[in-house]
Every structure is written in C-alpha cells, then in structure tokens.
Amino acid sequence: MPSESSAFMGRQPILDRHQRIIGYELLFRRSAEASCAEIDDFRAAACRVMLNTFTTLGADDVLGNHLGFFNVTAELLHGNLLEALPADRVVIEILETVEMSSTLVERCEALRNAGFRLALDDYVVDDPRDALIECVDFIKVDLPAVPPDALGALVRELRSASPLLLAEKVETEGEFNRCLDLGFDLFQGYFFARPATLTGTALDPGQAALLTLIARLESDADVDEIVETFSRHANLGVSLLRLVNSAAVAPSLAVGRIADAVNYLGRRQLQRWATIALYAGGEKGLLSPLLPTAARRGRLMQLVMNASFEGAPRTEGDRAFLVGMLSLVHVLLGRPLEEIVEGLHLEPAIHDALVKRDGVLGTLLGLAEAVEILDFERMQAISADVGISIEKLQALDHDAYRWVHDLSRGQA
Numbered sequence: 446m447p448s449e450s451s452a453f454m455g456r457q458p459i460l461d462r463h464q465r466i467i468g469y470e471l472l473f474r475r476s477a478e479a480s481c482a483e484i485d486d487f488r489a490a491a492c493r494v495m496l497n498t499f500t501t502l503g504a505d506d507v508l509g510n511h512l513g514f515f516n517v518t519a520e521l522l523h524g525n526l527l528e529a530l531p532a533d534r535v536v537i538e539i540l541e542t543v544e545m546s547s548t549l550v551e552r553c554e555a556l557r558n559a560g561f562r563l564a565l566d567d568y569v570v571d572d573p574r575d576a577l578i579e580c581v582d583f584i585k586v587d588l589p590a591v592p593p594d595a596l597g598a599l600v601r602e603l604r605s606a607s608p609l610l611l612a613e614k615v616e617t618e619g620e621f622n623r624c625l626d627l628g629f630d631l632f633q634g635y636f637f638a639r640p641a642t643l644t645g646t647a648l649d650p651g652q653a654a655l656l657t658l659i660a661r662l663e664s665d666a667d668v669d670e671i672v673e674t675f676s677r678h679a680n681l682g683v684s685l686l687r688l689v690n691s692a693a694v695a696p697s698l699a700v701g702r703i704a705d706a707v708n709y710l711g712r713r714q715l716q717r718w719a720t721i722a723l724y725a726g727g728e729k730g731l732l733s734p735l736l737p738t739a740a741r742r743g744r745l746m747q748l749v750m751n752a753s754f755e756g757a758p759r760t761e762g763d764r765a766f767l768v769g770m771l772s773l774v775h776v777l778l779g780r781p782l783e784e785i786v787e788g789l790h791l792e793p794a795i796h797d798a799l800v801k802r803d804g805v806l807g808t809l810l811g812l813a814e815a816v817e818i819l820d821f822e823r824m825q826a827i828s829a830d831v832g833i834s835i836e837k838l839q840a841l842d843h844d845a846y847r848w849v850h851d852l853s854r855g856q857a
Contacts (some may be wrong), residue, residue, distance in 0.1 A: 468512035532560035553580040561604030654678040745845040
C-alpha cells in the first residue's frame with residue numbers, strides 16, 4: 446500500500462464548447478482501500494489534493510494557466526483553511542452531500558466576496574441547493590442522474606440564472622453533441638478519450654503527412670526520403686526549421702536547410718516532435734485535451750523504463766515514449782488503432798504493445814493508464830513486476846507532470 450506521503454494526482458480536464466481546456470478537476474486517492482464515503486478520509490483526501498497542488502507539486506506544474514476545481518466537504522467549507530488558497534486559481538466545488546442551511550449560504554457569499562469561484566457539484570432535478578444558485582459561478586449537471594427527457598427543461602430553468610453550465614460525466618461523442626445543442630458552456634468526462642471509432646474518417650493533409658513522416662523515421666528511411674516529406678508540405682518544413690532554430694533546441698545554431706535540421710535533431714527526436722505535432726495540429730493547438738494525456742503517458746513510460754531497466758540503451762526509453770504518445774492516436778484520428786499501427790510499419794515490440802498490450806512496453810502502457818485513473822491495485826501489481834516502488838513511481842509521475850507543462854510552454 447502507498448505510504449501516507451504518497452501524492453498521486455488525478456486530473457480530469459474541463460473543456461469549453463471548442464474542446465479547449467479551461468480547468469482541471471483534481472482527484473486524489475491515498476490507496477485502493479481509501480473510502481470516499483467516510484467523511485474523515487474524504488476530508489483528508491481533499492486537504493491532500495490542495496497541499497499537493499500548491500506545495501508538493503506546485504500549481505504551475507499541476508494546473509498550468511488553468512483553474513483548479515477542488516471538492517470540499519462540509520467540514521472544510523465551514524472551516525478556515527480555504528482562505529489559505531490562492532483565490533484566483535481555485536474553484537470550490539460544493540458537494541451534493543453538503544446540507545443546506547442559512548449558515549452555508551452566508552459562508553458561500555463570504556467566499557465569493559473574498560474572490561473565490563464556487564461550483565455546485567452533481568446537480569440534479571429538484572436539487573435542494575437551489576438557494577445557492579445566485580452564489581455560484583458554475584453548476585455541474587450530473588448527466589447520468591438526470592433523466593434524458595428532463596435534461597432540456599433543467600437546462601432552460603438554470604439558464605435563467607447566471608452560472609456557467611457544465612455537463613458532467615459526458616462519456617460519448619453523442620452525449621457531447623446533445624449537450625452542445627442544449628446550450629451547455631463546459632464539459633467534463635471521457636468523451637474525448639473514448640469516442641466511437643469512425644472507420645474511414647478522412648485525414649487532413651497535415652495529419653497524413655505527419656503519419657508518413659513517423660512511418661519513414663521508424664523504418665530508417667534515408668534522409669532524402671524524409672526531406673521529401675517535408676518538401677511536399679511546406680508548413681511542416683517551416684515548423685521544423687523553427688524548432689531547430691529555437692533557443693530551447695539550439696541556442697547558437699543557425700540551420701537553413703531541411704536536411705541539416707533532420708541530421709541535427711536525429712531520428713528519435715524528430716519522431717518525438719512529429720508525434721507531438723500530430724496531437725497539436727488543427728485549431729486547438731497545444732490546448733487539445735488529448736495532447737496532455739498522451740504526453741504524460743509517454744513521458745511517464747520513458748521515465749519508468751529508464752529507472753527500472755538501468756543499463757538499457759536510451760533508445761528503449763524513446764520507444765516507451767512513442768508507445769505512450771501513439772496510444773491515443775486512434776481517438777485523435779477517429780480510426781481503428783490496428784489500422785493506424787499497420788500503416789506506420791512499427792517495429793514488432795511497439796506494434797504488439799499498442800495492439801496487444803504485450804511485452805515490456807505493453808506492461809508500461811498498462812502502468813501509465815493505471816496511474817491516469819488512480820487504479821492503485823493495478824499500479825501496485827505492475828510496479829512490483831517492473832521492480833519500482835510506489836514512492837519512486839510517484840516521483841516520476843510528478844516529473845511527467847512538469848514535463849507536460851513545460852511542453853505547453855514551449856520549454857520541453
């Protein structure tokens with residue numbers, strides 16, 4: 446079981462109508478056995494989330510420039526700890542278990558006057574917290590708990606007030622589209638990570654070019670073939686030259702030819718750049734909700750590979766990173782994963798990790814996914830298999846967080 450000091454953080458993105466991230470709900474579980482139904486455990490977990498965010502990890506690494514949504518118990522809400530948090534970074538979520546009272550209304554008004562944003566969590570039809578609607582900035586509607594035929598009327602009713610409406614537990618693309626039509630402002634759930642696969646979805650030219658580039662790099666194509674890919678897509682070539690000429694990559698190097706840039710970066714670094722660019726394409730750019738998830742998987746897998754298999758070539762860590770990054774590419778492109786992987790002509794170990802979850806790389810992908818959803822039982826089992834302690838895994842996860850936010854700031 447993880448130690449008392451374990452600080453695994455789960456984040457679920459909160460997106461606007463254009464699927465841009467505006468905030469994260471921060472989640473915590475100390476162990477597989479911790480019960481959120483027990484108020485003492487829940488209070489301790491809520492405090493730990495806040496402590497981890499603003500001290501252990503740092504708000505910039507956990508949140509970037511986004512808001513943090515924090516669940517609070519009645520005990521925390523009525524206490525004096527919340528005022529220690531930076532009001533401009535925090536949204537306080539009032540749980541459905543908090544009992545209504547005039548004291549609660551007064552406390553919420555005081556918090557709002559102090560600059561805090563408030564949200565009603567898991568809102569349903571005939572919710573007893575109606576008296577708080579005028580005090581809050583967000584109302585999170587619990588979709589599974591609202592009958593489908595009552596959702597429209599509930600949205601119309603809440604629309605008469607000023608809070609932003611957030612559709613919570615949006616699990617499918619169909620639910621997302623319906624909530625868009627109903628007029629929800631914000632969205633939270635797994636719809637962006639688990640939509641229905643759309644066989645035959647057309648790729649845009651930029652995506653197709655990047656997939657071609659990734660495949661050629663993986664197959665050890667000669668430099669002329671790689672340069673030809675850039676030559677056929679001017680935007681990619683310009684992006685590559687900017688990357689190589691950036692201070693983060695080459696502070697004193699001036700590169701003017703595509704071939705020079707390819708040779709300077711090296712195939713693995715170029716492959717990493719191309720995979721990140723695949724997720725960052727289109728209008729969403731680095732705010733795409735899939736990019737932080739895929740990048741965190743890849744970076745964590747790379748760090749675990751390097752830590753657990755000391756003496757292994759650096760290329761093994763690079764392969765682990767690629768597997769993590771490609772593990773959500775089918776979601777990004779709306780095509781079956783097997784079809785995409787076959788088209789990339791990946792080496793067998795990478796192919797089997799993605800398609801079958803086989804081998805060391807498949808095991809590390811399973812570990813990254815377990816960390817992502819805070820499945821401690823699975824984390825403990827896989828960590829033991831690869832010879833890494835929970836405490837070490839925790840530290841590497843923190844490093845992965847920092848790397849992802851450095852990536853979003855152009856520093857990775």
